[in-house]
Structures are given as structure tokens and as C-alpha cells.
Amino acid sequence: MVMEQVIIIGGACAGWTAAIYAARANLKPIIISGNEEGGQLMLTTMVENFPGFPEGIMGPELMERMKQQAKRFGARIYPEDATSFSSVKGGYAVKSPSGTFQAKSIIIATGARARTLGIPSEKKFWAKGVHTCATCDGFFYSNKKVMVIGGGDSACEEASFLSNVAKQVVIVHRRDTMNASKVMQDRVKRNKKITFLWNSTITEFKGKDLLHSVVLEDLVTRKKTEQSMDGVFLAIGHIPNTSIFTGKVELNEHGFLVVDRRMHTNLPGVFGAGDVQDFIYRQAITAAGTGCQAALEVERYLQG
Numbered sequence: 001m002v003m004e005q006v007i008i009i010g011g012a013c014a015g016w017t018a019a020i021y022a023a024r025a026n027l028k029p030i031i032i033s034g035n036e037e038g039g040q041l042m043l044t045t046m047v048e049n050f051p052g053f054p055e056g057i058m059g060p061e062l063m064e065r066m067k068q069q070a071k072r073f074g075a076r077i078y079p080e081d082a083t084s085f086s087s088v089k090g091g092y093a094v095k096s097p098s099g100t101f102q103a104k105s106i107i108i109a110t111g112a113r114a115r116t117l118g119i120p121s122e123k124k125f126w127a128k129g130v131h132t133c134a135t136c137d138g139f140f141y142s143n144k145k146v147m148v149i150g151g152g153d154s155a156c157e158e159a160s161f162l163s164n165v166a167k168q169v170v171i172v173h174r175r176d177t178m179n180a181s182k183v184m185q186d187r188v189k190r191n192k193k194i195t196f197l198w199n200s201t202i203t204e205f206k207g208k209d210l211l212h213s214v215v216l217e218d219l220v221t222r223k224k225t226e227q228s229m230d231g232v233f234l235a236i237g238h239i240p241n242t243s244i245f246t247g248k249v250e251l252n253e254h255g256f257l258v259v260d261r262r263m264h265t266n267l268p269g270v271f272g273a274g275d276v277q278d279f280i281y282r283q284a285i286t287a288a289g290t291g292c293q294a295a296l297e298v299e300r301y302l303q304g
Contacts (some may be wrong), residue, residue, distance in 0.1 A: 001100070002102070003090055004028070004029075004101060004102060005027040005104055005302055006027050006030075007031075007092070007107070008106075009094060009109060010034060010107075010109030011077070011109075012040070012063065012109065012274065013041065013063075013066065013291065014109035014275070014276075014287040014294070016031075016066035016297040017105045017287075017295070017296045018273055018294050018298075019070035019295075020073060020075075021291070021292055021294075021296060022107075022295045023074045024073050024300070028076070029075050030075075030076050032080065032082045033077055033079050034081050034082075035080055037063065037067065037197055038060060038064075039275070040132070041060070043127055044057060044058075044136065045127050046059075046140075047059050047062055049284075049285070050252035050284050053231070067210055078096055080098060082096050084246070085248060085249075086107075087248075090102075090104065091105070091269065104269060105271070105302060106180065107271045107292070107298060108257060108271070108277075109273045110242065110248070110276045111240075111276055112240040112256070112282070113241065113273045114132035114239075115234070116234060117149070119202070119203060119205070121204050122205060122231055124205070125207060128211060129205065129207060130211060131165070132233065133232050133233075133282065134158040134161045134162050135283065136283070137164060138164075138165050138166070138233075140231070141231045142165045142166070143165075144167055145170070145229060146169055146170070146231040147171075147214065148169060148170070148171050149173075149202065149231045149233070150234070150237075151171075151173035151174070151178040152178070154235045155171060155183035155236075157172075157184070159171050159188050159191075159194050159206045160187060160194075162233065163191050163193040170194075170195050171192045171197070172200050172202065173199075174194060176198045185271055199220045200216050200217065200289075201216070201217055202216055203224065211230070211231065211232065213227060213228045214226070214227055235237075237254075240256045240257070240276050245257070249270060256278075259272040259277045262276075262297050263290060269298075271297055272290075272294065273290040273293065273294040274285070274290055
């Protein structure tokens with residue numbers, strides 16, 4: 001079996017950027033890009049905060065352009081999921097439906113997926129009123145009314161950000177107290193644009209082409225009410241795509257890859273990039289940046 005220089009697992013912002021850098025360095029990377037290439041940007045409409053696109057660019061188009069750029073420099077792409085990861089003599093092995101690949105180094109860029117409410121109407125209004133990133137999509141709700149679902153630090157951060165652009169922000173939480181840190185709770189409670197709806201959850205999203213209202217259930221009385229709403233931001237956490245690395249690569253308590261400042265994991269020659277290791281920023285541009293870092297570190301590792 002051929003021992004490749006590098007295998008990149010994941011085909012979104014981090015993976016494609018790593019592939020571009022690795023291919024230009026003549027490392028002839030293999031990219032196992034996943035059955036759902038592009039990650040969360042495939043669920044996004046207009047991306048307006050990625051540098052170089054003053055008029056904005058559609059999320060799927062941005063991902064396709066990155067993929068084509070990687071292909072131009074000779075990246076070999078397998079659009080399927082990696083099914084296992086293991087150590088072998090001289091490097092690592094990754095299995096996928098196409099077979100087993102071996103390489104001296106690995107870049108893990110499998111991303112993370114947002115937790116959702118799991119209600120039937122949620123998918124219909126995804127990116128049409130239902131979102132998971134205020135920094136990405138909050139701008140579209142200037143002077144409008146929005147909801148943030150969640151009770152942790154992330155929900156408070158999303159609400160605080162949205163209060164700078166929206167007319168009104170409502171935090172909806174399943175309990176009667178938040179589990180966010182005290183400093184974050186104090187911040188949102190002092191904000192006159194932010195109100196709270198306790199012991200409640202959304203059971204239905206309504207609208208024609210775009211969201212126009214939500215059905216809320218009081219979890220104490222079980223009473224349901226409908227309320228007009230322009231946008232809803234889910235802030236109930238993310239699930240990193242790290243199942244095949246459990247017990248093999250160091251993960252934190254939430255399942256994210258643990259990396260150092262140079263994208264190294266605890267295994268020599270194995271690097272992390274993008275949302276699979278970033279539970280703070282989760283932006284396309286930061287994912288691309290860490291993909292670049294990981295590829296440069298792979299090059300140094302192979303030379304050393």
C-alpha cells in the first residue's frame with residue numbers, strides 16, 4: 001500500500017484551504033471530503049463576511065470555488081465519509097468506502113454540526129428565518145424582532161450581538177434560570193433590548209417562504225401561543241464530528257479535538273483544523289485560517 005504524504009479528512013472551509021496549501025506544496029494530498037461536502041456553509045444563503053467578496057457570495061458557491069481551487073493544484077478528492085482511523089507503521093490509516101488509505105500525516109477537518117430542536121418545520125425555514133450564527137446572519141435582521149433559543153454563554157453572546165442590530169431580542173429558555181456564567185447573565189439582563197421567556201420552547205415554525213411566526217409552548221402550563229417573529233437563532237450547542245477518533249485522539253469533555261496553538265493534536269503528525277477544534281469562533285474565515293496553519297505544520301512535520 002502506498003504511504004501518502006497527507007490525508008485531509010473533511011471538505012469544507014478548513015479542509016479545502018488545507019488542501020490548497022498542501023497541493024501547492026506538492027504533497028499530493030488525498031481529501032476524504034465527506035458525503036455532505038461544504039459543511040454548514042451548504043445550509044447558508046448569502047455570506048457577506050468572507051474577505052474578497054464585497055457583494056457577498058452564496059455559501060454553496062464559496063465551497064465549490066474552494067474545491068475547484070484545490071483540484072486545480074492536484075488534490076485528489078473522494079466525496080465520501082471516512083469510516084475509521086488507526087495508527088499503522090510509519091503513519092496512519094483511514095478507511096472509506098473506496099478502500100484504505102495510509103499517510104504519514106493527517107489533517108482532521110471534519111467540522112461540527114449545530115444542535116437543533118428537531119421539530120418537523122425546522123428544516124423548511126433553515127436559513128429562511130432559522131439560523132445558528134448571529135455573527136454570520138444577524139445583519140439580515142436589522143431593526144427586526146428575533147429570538148435566541150438557549151440558556152448558556154453562547155445564547156447570551158448571540159443575544160448581545162443581535163441587540164446591536166435587531167429592534168428586539170427575546171431569549172427563550174426551557175428552564176426558569178440560565179446556566180450561563182454570572183457575568184454573561186448580568187450583561188444580557190442589563191440590556192434594555194433583551195427580554196426573557198422562561199420555561200418555554202418552540203414547537204412549530206410558521207410562514208410561507210420566510211419565517212413569520214413561531215408557536216411556543218409553556219412547559220409548566222402546557223399552553224401554546226403563537227407569536228410573530230422575523231428570525232430565530234439556535235444557541236443550544238454544537239456536536240463535533242469526531243466519532244471515529246474517540247479513544248484514539250485526545251478530545252475535550254464536549255468531544256472537540258484538543259490542539260495546541262500550531263494545530264498539533266496529541267499524536268505526532270496528526271493536526272486539527274476548523275470547527276472540529278474550534279468551539280468559540282466557528283466562522284468560515286477562522287476555519288480557513290486554521291486549515292492554512294495545519295497544512296503549513298504538516299509541511300514542516302514531513303520535512304523534520
